[in-house]
Amino acid sequence: MSLTTAPETHTIREGAFGNATHLSCRACGAQSPLGPYYACMECFGPLEVGYSYGTVTREQIEAGPKNIWRYQPLLPVPTDVESFPNTEPGYTRLVKADNLARELGLKTLWVKDDSGNPTHSFKDRVVATALSATRELGLKVFACPSTGNLANAVAAAAARAGIRSVVFIPSNLERAKIITTAVYGGTLVAVDGNYDDVNKLASEIAGEEEGWAFVNVNVRPYYSEGSKTLAFEIAEQLGWRLPQQIVVPVASGSQLTKIDKGFTELQNLGLVDTCDYKVYGAQATGCSPVAQAFRDGHDVVKPVKPDTIAKSLAIGNPADGPYVLDVTRRTGGAVEDVTDEEVVEGIQLLARTEGIFGETAGGVTVATLKKLLATGQLDPEAETVIINSGDGLKTLDAVADRVGPKVTIPATYDAFVKAGLQ
Amino acid sequence: MSLTTAPETHTIREGAFGNATHLSCRACGAQSPLGPYYACMECFGPLEVGYSYGTVTREQIEAGPKNIWRYQPLLPVPTDVESFPNTEPGYTRLVKADNLARELGLKTLWVKDDSGNPTHSFKDRVVATALSATRELGLKVFACPSTGNLANAVAAAAARAGIRSVVFIPSNLERAKIITTAVYGGTLVAVDGNYDDVNKLASEIAGEEEGWAFVNVNVRPYYSEGSKTLAFEIAEQLGWRLPQQIVVPVASGSQLTKIDKGFTELQNLGLVDTCDYKVYGAQATGCSPVAQAFRDGHDVVKPVKPDTIAKSLAIGNPADGPYVLDVTRRTGGAVEDVTDEEVVEGIQLLARTEGIFGETAGGVTVATLKKLLATGQLDPEAETVIINSGDGLKTLDAVADRVGPKVTIPATYDAFVKAGLQ
Structure with missing residues (x-):
């Protein structure tokens, strides 16, 4: 397993991840620096973002934008995250x-x-934090394997951000889900196989290709x-x-x-x-x-x-x-x-x-x-x-098959009355 | 043309329409009292809501809820409009x-x-003000002729408000639009004819039936x-x-x-x-x-x-x-x-x-x-x-017919490379 797919040449800027300070292994607790890592170097366990918050107040949050970026101090994103084009998800009813x-x-x-x-769908939330990490890490391709909501969210966010997107789907996916992803104009790749096959291929590409961010694979801790x-x-x-x-x-x-x-x-x-x-x-x-x-x-x-x-x-x-x-x-x-x-x-x-x-x-x-x-x-x-x-x-x-019209009537008031609709 | 379909027995409460004071004819300017009227008694022209605002401040609006009710002082709805179940539309991006x-x-x-x-769709906005008027006027059925967005909005708002809804659609409407209305559980009526036929039938029913609010017909001024x-x-x-x-x-x-x-x-x-x-x-x-x-x-x-x-x-x-x-x-x-x-x-x-x-x-x-x-x-x-x-x-x-996958590949890394996707 490759532990990073980031370009060696990219320098991560100060404050790129806000109050986040490190990655830690959810299995063994070992710490890694913030970077394009998703598996523990000690035990290959999954990594999670750790923080040093200082003080965060309700007032500070309430003064923020009406989307997820109001919680910037509690996320692995920079203070200027709002200034980069994104779909502004969150603050739903x-x-x-x-x-x-x-x-x-x-x-x-x-x-x-x-x-x-x-x-x-809620996927716009996770895709938004993944997009920020992708940008800060200097990764150039925004990608995912998906059969639906995630595909829509990745393609839309990439369009708005002006980053190349590549979405992998099973080739037998329903036409509607293909349309709602392809309409955003990124690259949609149909893969002969089921979702497990597509997912496995995505992990392989994530391990081989420098500069690719598979949102739910190699930038998963941020996602x-x-x-x-x-x-x-x-x-x-x-x-x-x-x-x-x-x-x-x-x-x-x-x-x-x-x-x-x-x-x-x-x-x-x-x-x-x-x-x-x-x-x-x-x-x-x-x-x-x-x-x-x-x-x-x-x-x-x-x-x-x-x-x-x-x-x-x-x-x-x-x-x-x-x-x-x-x-x-x-x-x-x-x-x-x-x-x-x-x-x-x-x-x-x-x-x-x-x-x-x-x-x-x-x-x-x-x-x-x-x-x-x-x-x-x-x-x-x-x-x-x-x-x-x-x-x-x-x-x-x-x-x-469960819902439909109660009745079909001719277009007359008499028919309306006779159908007992009054 | 009948000018009202409201129950004679209903008394409109004080403040039912907020700062609105009257209806006025958009054709001849004649004024009517606030009520279930939609056509001028002088010339049959369309009626519009008139107001006496007093003072409305930015601060007052900004302190309001994050939906259309923050503009209550500028709408024909009561100050307690928020307390009645509604879909809380608006304040979109x-x-x-x-x-x-x-x-x-x-x-x-x-x-x-x-x-x-x-x-x-934007129809949730107009349906929300129509719903408030329907309630304040003592009307009991929330209805519309529609072929899509309006049908969805009326059926959803009625479900949430707990009022009977009846939506009239052309019988040849696409299955998807039928589902997205019928799922809310109100009465969906298919009418043999095109949208014009359905619309004409709705106007006829609005004129004959006491207590029916056709959102885009007899409560149109509020809608x-x-x-x-x-x-x-x-x-x-x-x-x-x-x-x-x-x-x-x-x-x-x-x-x-x-x-x-x-x-x-x-x-x-x-x-x-x-x-x-x-x-x-x-x-x-x-x-x-x-x-x-x-x-x-x-x-x-x-x-x-x-x-x-x-x-x-x-x-x-x-x-x-x-x-x-x-x-x-x-x-x-x-x-x-x-x-x-x-x-x-x-x-x-x-x-x-x-x-x-x-x-x-x-x-x-x-x-x-x-x-x-x-x-x-x-x-x-x-x-x-x-x-x-x-x-x-x-x-x-x-x-x-315009969008779709760029390519279909077998589920292997080699195929990914050969397809020129790197």
């Missing part, structure tokens, strides 16, 4: 979901609706920090307070673990009061290796072959699986899974009660919330937040 | 479009990206005020300043005339300095009755039968057509139209340069901007804003 709460028998429920991001902004926004939008329970969809598991990291940082900095929050993970039964490991009491996750309509969560060998188990067990939460039938019902339930049309991952989260309540694993009296990480417009097939 | 400006030879260009709204928030946000996001030129897509023409109304109000209230801004209208050649009238020097608009891929702008007999001519001529702007080929190029140009995937209406606006520059009708040195009113995810067919 936190919706008080009283109708859904009532229907589920829950006292206080909020939906963090990340479909409001520029390309309508994944972007998910912390979900935690920061939820806390700020609640009035600088943590929720008591949060339900997060689990694909690689990175979003869930980074939300926990974000909550922890806010407490350590004194930006919110400490609070015994519980973190819950949501998976589709057709790709539920972490839920299975949770139930079995295992510390490691046994890979599976995904078979679910929730494609954006269909990672059979989730990189952060063990850390998800850590976080959910440590906080007193759980990991649950729901069937594809329940996923579709979850999508419809959220749309019908709150006017929010989430993607299949949103359906997974709503359905898991319902199951956690029904099985007594979640406290109906405790303030709860769920994440809608993407947009129903991208996964229309999931509900296509 | 104003993107500095340097890449696009460079490509077009324009000095300063901004894109107001309304695809960031809850159902991804259309929502478009002013585009003007307010642009001015505030520019740092309380008006742009020198603005290009706005024209369907009914209401959005353009209300943006002009918004700019005028901001100047009258002293919230911005007075400025000789120019307003430009953008149409697709396949439905360009206003552009034609502008070129011909006519004051009235001759209806056409629409034939364009820009379906959300395909209104052959635009209600605000004459007012669009007024505004564009008075301010020194123009109305232009572009071919469907140019529309598609406009969509791709915006996506490729700024990472914003607009719907066909966005393509119309970008292409019209380009044409106005090429024909010397727009000053390349003057600060310019264009509106992207909706989302490319809803009109994928427009670009489906």
Whole structure:
């Protein structure tokens, strides 16, 4: 495994990563300098960004822009990050979901609706921090393997930033997902094979090619920090307070673990009061290796072959699986899974009660919330937040056979009356 | 024509319409009281909301919520409008479009990206003010005729507000648009006929049925005020300043005339300095009755039968057509139209340069901007804003044949190298 693909000649400028000071191995704790590294030189474990914050105040954050860069002091990005063209993701709605709460028998429920991001998924957050790292490290190609949301986010961010993008997709991908990536004009490469094949090829290229930034491979430590902004926004939008329970969809598991990291940082900095929050993970039964490991009491996750309509969560060998188990067990939460039938019902339930049309991952989260309540694993009296990480417009097939016109009538008032529509 | 469809028994509460004081006829100027009226009792002309503002300050607005309700004092809605469940639209991104400006030879260009709204079009704004009026007037059914964006916005807002919705669509509408409306669980009615037939039926029902609010028919005066928030946000996001030129897509023409109304109000209230801004209208050649009238020097608009891929702008007999001519001529702007080929190029140009995937209406606006520059009708040195009113995810067919993978390769590093992708 190659540990770096950065040009030797590039000098990293002072302050390139803001308050970040080093990378540390999540497995053995060994430290590395900030750079284009993604695996520990001691044990090959995954690396994570470490900081030395000093003082960060609410006022400082509140005076910032209405996007993720308001949290610049808590991210591995420079103070002038705003001045470089980017898609300005984040600060999406936190919706008080009283109708859904009532229907589920829950006292206080909020939906963090990340479909409001520029390309309508939470991936715009992680791609934005990855883009900043890519620029600061002097890397020249912005790339990813993906089957959907990440492809959209990478292609759009690269277009805006004026950097070359190369997105790798399985050649049998649906036409809609091809269009929504290719329209941004970067290089789209179809690969004969399934997502695992594409992913493997991406890792190989990342190891061989100097100057390539695969957002979710060799700049992953910086990429994944972007998910912390979900935690920061939820806390700020609640009035600088943590929720008591949060339900997060689990694909690689990175979003869930980074939300926990974000909550922890806010407490350590004194930006919110400490609070015994519980973190819950949501998976589709057709790709539920972490839920299975949770139930079995295992510390490691046994890979599976995904078979679910929730494609954006269909990672059979989730990189952060063990850390998800850590976080959910440590906080007193759980990991649950729901069937594809329940996923579709979850999508419809959220749309019908709150006017929010989430993607299949949103359906997974709503359905898991319902199951956690029904099985007594979640406290109906405790303030709860769920994440809608993407947009129903991208996964229309999931509900296509379930919804439609109530009736078809001729274009006359009489027909309207006769159809009982008054 | 029936002038009201409100229940006789309902009493309108004090402050139901904020600072609004009356309705006035846009044709003859006669005043009517605030109520469920949409046509002048003297001349049957269209009604518009009038106000008595008193003092409104920047500080007051800036202290408000990050959605359209920050402009409550300038809208026909009560001070407690926020407390009723709604989709919280607005405060979408104003993107500095340097890449696009460079490509077009324009000095300063901004894109107001309304695809960031809850159902991804500007219709969420007008539906939100219509919903408030519906509630305050005691109307019980939230309805519209539509072929797309409006249907989505009405169904979503009704779901969140817990009010019955009935959306009428042509029975031959594309499956995707049916799904994105029906998923919210209201009543969707397919009507045998084209959009004109559906629209006529809606007007008939609005005239006959007590308690029905057709957002774009009998509560239209309140509905259309929502478009002013585009003007307010642009001015505030520019740092309380008006742009020198603005290009706005024209369907009914209401959005353009209300943006002009918004700019005028901001100047009258002293919230911005007075400025000789120019307003430009953008149409697709396949439905360009206003552009034609502008070129011909006519004051009235001759209806056409629409034939364009820009379906959300395909209104052959635009209600605000004459007012669009007024505004564009008075301010020194123009109305232009572009071919469907140019529309598609406009969509791709915006996506490729700024990472914003607009719907066909966005393509119309970008292409019209380009044409106005090429024909010397727009000053390349003057600060310019264009509106992207909706989302490319809803009109994928427009670009489906134009974009795709650059190459298909086997899943090997050798194949990657051989394909010249390094």
